[in-house]
Amino acid sequence: MKKIRVRWIIQAVCLVLVWCLKLFPNGGEWYATTIYPVCSGGLACFSSWFPFSLNDWFIYGSLAGILLYLIYAIWRKRRVKRALAHVAAYLVWVYIWFYAAWGLNYYRSDFYQRTQLERPVYSAGLFEHFLQVYTDSLNAAYCPVDTVEKDKVEAVLKAGYAALDKKYGLINPPDDLRPKPMLFPSLMSGVGVMGYIGPFFVECHVSKDLLPVQYASTCAHEMAHVLGVSSEAEANYYSYLICTTSSVREIRFSGYFSLLPYVLSNAYQVLPESDFKAWQETLRPEIIALYREKADHWRALYNPFLGEIQDKMYNWYLKGNRISSGTANYSEVISLILAAQSASF
Structure with a gap:
């Protein structure tokens, strides 16, 4: 139970940080000029080792995994609510990752x-x-x-x-x-x-x-x-x-x-x-x-x-x-x- 609470706290903190950068007038520009150059450099270096699209495999793999996981939970006729909670938590992490990795560029100065x-x-x-x-x-x-x-x-x-x-x-x-x-x-x-x-x-x-x-x-x-x-x-x-x-x-x-x-x-x-x-x-x-x-x-x-x-x-x-x-x-x-x-x- 303690591990779950810690995970939720970390997720909540990350979510608040993303929202703060989106809401503050200069938050997006600060991200674009300080965080994004480092973040993009690391991700681009990592993804360059693969000749195929990691992004596409991640998106389609996530969609397929979520669908199969929910079908399995329904088929077992138990823990459906828990499965839905896990899916919701996963989607929140995806949301955080999207904005932290690139999406906050939408909130920079025009x-x-x-x-x-x-x-x-x-x-x-x-x-x-x-x-x-x-x-x-x-x-x-x-x-x-x-x-x-x-x-x-x-x-x-x-x-x-x-x-x-x-x-x-x-x-x-x-x-x-x-x-x-x-x-x-x-x-x-x-x-x-x-x-x-x-x-x-x-x-x-x-x-x-x-x-x-x-x-x-x-x-x-x-x-x-x-x-x-x-x-x-x-x-x-x-x-x-x-x-x-x-x-x-x-x-x-x-x-x-x-x-x-x-x-x-x-x-x-x-x-x-x-x-x-x-x-x-x-x-x-x-x-x-x-x-x-x-x-x-x-x-x-x-x-x-x-x-x-x-x-x-x-x-x-x-x-x-x-x-x-x-x-x-x-x-x-x-x-x-x-x-x-x-x-x-």
């Missing part, structure tokens, strides 16, 4: 506070200038991307992050940081997931179904999460920044091309229909064809039923962790780019 950039106020002139510069850069960067030298791409991206301005508040990329394959890639592709961070062991994952042109930008996005970024818009921004400033043309084009869906969405919303159509005609036909190929590729893999469930769950998850816009946060990358461009004028 992009504008860390960089001291002004949040942009929309103006037609500012957006039109961005649109013109982006379109010219996208067209100029175009090149066929038929194959990917993954080791080379990953080395270039890590070097880019290592040289990134410290004002962004990212940690240095670990030497052993490299993307891992997903345990169930077909399931992830079926719900439209191209990559994700494994928070329990600080691993990044990318889909085997990515088109070659998507690899560099997706990899850079997931690396940003590993380096302490929780916001999807921010991860998109760093992916765009790192890729488009690369001297490797294929990586540079991947960065510009990855932004196209968000540019299209924003342009469609703010431009008159005639101006939107006129702008579309300025895109190189090869880029339009590649965009349609990408859309067709992922549409063929997508399962609408599972995809809608996943989207709603992830939207709920993001909103529950201070990303108030939910999954719409991805498209807010344009605001971050406009803020950076405005500061450079």
Whole structure:
């Protein structure tokens, strides 16, 4: 009985510490700059010894173990309440581990506070200038991307992050940081997931179904999460920044091309229909064809039923962790780019 009470006390103390860091105004930023660099370095070093995803095995193994344990307790027709208590205690430890290992990055200062950039106020002139510069850069960067030298791409991206301005508040990329394959890639592709961070062991994952042109930008996005970024818009921004400033043309084009869906969405919303159509005609036909190929590729893999469930769950998850816009946060990358461009004028 004494051991159980001690275990409960330890769990309660850990839970309170997590809540305190979440609730205090600077708790998340303190965690991100002091605790997370050490924690992530240790976990990344450990997980690098395994070629498969420890995170995926932990999640799916936990789900299977909990289910089997409850079935066994029900089958024995006794100690069901005790089994439920054990499951609840285990889930609390998982909750603590998630936030201690990575999740508290959701509670750090936002992009504008860390960089001291002004949040942009929309103006037609500012957006039109961005649109013109982006379109010219996208067209100029175009090149066929038929194959990917993954080791080379990953080395270039890590070097880019290592040289990134410290004002962004990212940690240095670990030497052993490299993307891992997903345990169930077909399931992830079926719900439209191209990559994700494994928070329990600080691993990044990318889909085997990515088109070659998507690899560099997706990899850079997931690396940003590993380096302490929780916001999807921010991860998109760093992916765009790192890729488009690369001297490797294929990586540079991947960065510009990855932004196209968000540019299209924003342009469609703010431009008159005639101006939107006129702008579309300025895109190189090869880029339009590649965009349609990408859309067709992922549409063929997508399962609408599972995809809608996943989207709603992830939207709920993001909103529950201070990303108030939910999954719409991805498209807010344009605001971050406009803020950076405005500061450079």
